[in-house]
Amino acid sequence: MDLSFAEIGHYSLVLALALSLLQSFVPLWGAHRLDGRLMSVGPVVAVVNFGYVALAFAALVAVHVTSDFSVANVYENSNSQIPLLFKITGVWGNHEGSILLWILILALFGALVALFSSNLPDTLRARVLSVQGWIGTAFLLFLLLTSNPFARLNPAPMEGQDLNPVLQDIGLAIHPPMLYLGYVGFSIAFSFAIAALIDGRIDAAWARWVRPWTLLAWLFLTLGIAMGSYWAYYELGWGGFWFWDPVENASFMPWLAGTALLHSAVVMEKRGALKIWTILLAILTFSLSLLGTFIVRSGVLTSVHAFASDPTRGVFILAILTAFIGGALVLFAWRAPGLKQGGIFAPISREGALVFNNLFLIAATATVLVGTLYPLALDTLTSRKISVGSPFYQLTFAPLMVPLLLAVPFGPMLAWKRGDLKGAAQRLAVAMVLSVIAVVLALFLSGAKGVLAPLAVGLGIWLIAGSVVDLTERARLFRGSLSTSFARLTGLPRSAFGSALGHAGLGLTVLGITFVSSWQIEAITSVKPGQSIPLGHYQLTYVETTNGRGPNFRAEVSRFQVTGDNGRSFTMAPSKRFFSARQSATTESALKTIWLSQIYLSLGDRSDDGSLVVRAYYKPLVTLIWLGGVVMAIGGVISLSDRRLRVGAPRKARARKPAAEPVST
Known part of the structure; x- marks a missing residue:
């Protein structure tokens, strides 16, 4: 009998559960007995286990892509009309699929430990893989007993209920x-x-x-x-x-x-x-x-x-x-x-x-x-x-x-072990001066209407400047020739750059949160075609609303002409989308990024007189919030590329018997 994707996925999960049970106990018992053969089972099982979970996940993707509505998960969270991307993201846009994704990533990390931790003592690696097996067993039992993603419907519906419209976005x-x-x-x-x-x-x-x-x-x-x-x-x-x-x-x-x-x-x-x-x-x-x-x-x-x-x-x-x-x-x-x-x-x-x-x-x-x-x-x-x-x-x-x-x-x-607080403060003097200047400028530009926001600006600059000072101090900049300082700087471990970027990224996020929380401009009003909304240095003129269609929705798109004080103009088009399968609507905001700031437009309902309710914002430096997160993550990647972190510890000597190595003290 030919097996469908759903049966392949279900059987793969059952086999993965059996392997997780094996991974949970055999390496652990081997570590207890110092039996190298039993401990060697752990890495092999972890890799094979990941293979079966990945096969199950691929099967769930396949039934979603092919719109197999005999599978309850597909019927409840997909539709034949939605774009391919959202058929795929719909795999984890629901309870059952998201738990399977959780298990897939757990199995992936277990396999990575098995493949890239040969420098670990055998007993430690065996116990780590066993604990991973315990977690995998628990969640596989949960999935199979309460949340089977491959449960069938009989008879199979002709069409699905569609993915939650809010989740039909590239962000998912x-x-x-x-x-x-x-x-x-x-x-x-x-x-x-x-x-x-x-x-x-x-x-x-x-x-x-x-x-x-x-x-x-x-x-x-x-x-x-x-x-x-x-x-x-x-x-x-x-x-x-x-x-x-x-x-x-x-x-x-x-x-x-x-x-x-x-x-x-x-x-x-x-x-x-x-x-x-x-x-x-x-x-x-x-x-x-x-x-x-x-x-x-x-x-x-x-x-x-x-x-x-x-x-x-x-x-x-x-x-x-x-x-x-x-x-x-x-x-x-x-x-x-x-x-x-x-x-x-x-x-x-x-x-x-x-x-x-x-x-x-x-x-x-x-x-x-x-x-x-x-x-x-x-x-x-x-x-x-x-x-x-x-x-x-x-x-x-x-x-x-x-x-x-x-x-x-x-x-x-x-x-x-023992540091010099006064000396550290002296080395950070430049950062302190820059943060004080930032506070004064923020107070001046805001008209001294409050002190908390300017102080927060100074705090963000303090973090960024402190990160720069950290690197310049390590390179001994201005204490010798530039060539010598540059050589010192390029010779620093990558983790030093990663740490500095992490702290600087945090400073960027603090600045973004402060500016948008304290100085954003907001306008909520009703407009008719031809009417304008003043928004700081910009005028937003409502032009028209037109109807459109997408693969599984119809849309009302409202066009606004935005003109700045400098005479430059551009168009923004927020919209509302109506999904017939779900009988629900979403609001699609329009964003215009101007340097690090944004103009944000969102539509409300129509008033009784036919005017359109609009929420308009000017958000100064708002993109720094997420740019800071990206910079922090880049810092993590750079730190992770440091050889000391990738290697961790010397590899085991070839002559040593694996079973005889306990965790060192």
Whole structure:
């Protein structure tokens, strides 16, 4: 009998589950017995397991592309009329497909560890792969028992219900995979932490091994959050870049904790300190990723991201959450007292600066966690619905960020073990002067109407200038010939450039948030053809509205002629789209980027007199918000290309027997 794509995909998932069970126990038992043959099973199974999960994912893509409406997942989330791109993105634009994507990326990271971690001790690699197998087994069981993406319909419908119109956008081709590469990528740090706790020993080499995986996950999560923010900004028509929605917070919390983990791992690698804290951070970071999966996929939220509505799914994910987070914390409580604490250092030192960084990042994470879970808990316990929005975070999160950002440029200027705060301040004098000038200019240009925004501008310049000063100090610029300084600069490790770009990117984001939050111009009004809207240095004249059609929608496109004070003009055309299959509409905003700023137009409903409601914004330097995220991610890529991070630790000697090598202390 010929098998269809759906049957191939389903059988592949069953085989992947069997392999995950094998991966979960055989290498672990081999590590316990120091049996090299059993431990060697782990890498082979991890790679084959990825192959079967990839085959299942490819089968789901195939049934979507071919519009096989006998598969319930295709019928509920696709349509024969939608473009090919959205047929593909519709694969993960639903609960079942998104969980399969989650598992695919988990299996991918497991295979990468198997293929590119031959420098690890065999026992450590075996335990890491086993923990990855545990996670894979749990989610494959969840998928097969509660969320089978290949479930059939009989009889097969003639046409599908279409993909959610809001998800029919190019951003959905990029945002979820990037986000999941970050979410799931932190599972490697988690697996390393559990493996170290099982063994009962941890050292600086462990930090060198775990840092590249953590950095890889962090940079993907950074890009995923930035892409998601920009998608919501232009697609939802509300004009904002961040709403402090629980779904947004679900990705932001692992990012904050992952940033703390990266910095803590540096201290552990360089100085052998913060061992227990780094292990705990590795557990907490992935635990927050699991918590985010629960929030989005359990049905506790009503959101464009929250696809699940079956309570059974929520209970199953909650059981996974409890098992992994609870089990990891119990193991940590049992093993941590027996771990060596590591080196000591003075409060004023690079280690001290990184600890300061960690404390404020974790406090900020806790703030976001409380703001996210409190409304959900209150609704569950009392059926009272409240929302925790921007005012709460402005009063709690923002004050924690200010001292943290002020301290960022000092860290690289301080020596390890014992630093000179006065000397660091002297080296940062130029950055201080530039930030003060920026504050004064911002006060002058804003008419001294407030001090918080100009101070935030100064903070952004402080971060950018501090990053430049860091590199110039390392190159000893102006302390010798330019050729010598240039040679020093080009001889710096790539991680130094990556760190500087990361901090500078953060400064760019701070500047973008400050400018658009404090100085954007907004106009919400009704207009008829020929009427104009003043918007700062621009006049927006409503010309006409015409009708159009797309592959699976009809559209009303409104054309505006925009004229600046300099006489230059251009056309903007926001629209509304109506999707008949879903009987719903979307607002397609129009954007015009002018240098780093944007004009943003979004359509409302028509008034009774036939006029058109328009939301118009001039957003100064708004693109810096997402440009900063891209710069941070580029910094991560450059750091990852540093040979010390790619190699991690010396390769094992050929003469050594694999089974005899424990994790070193």
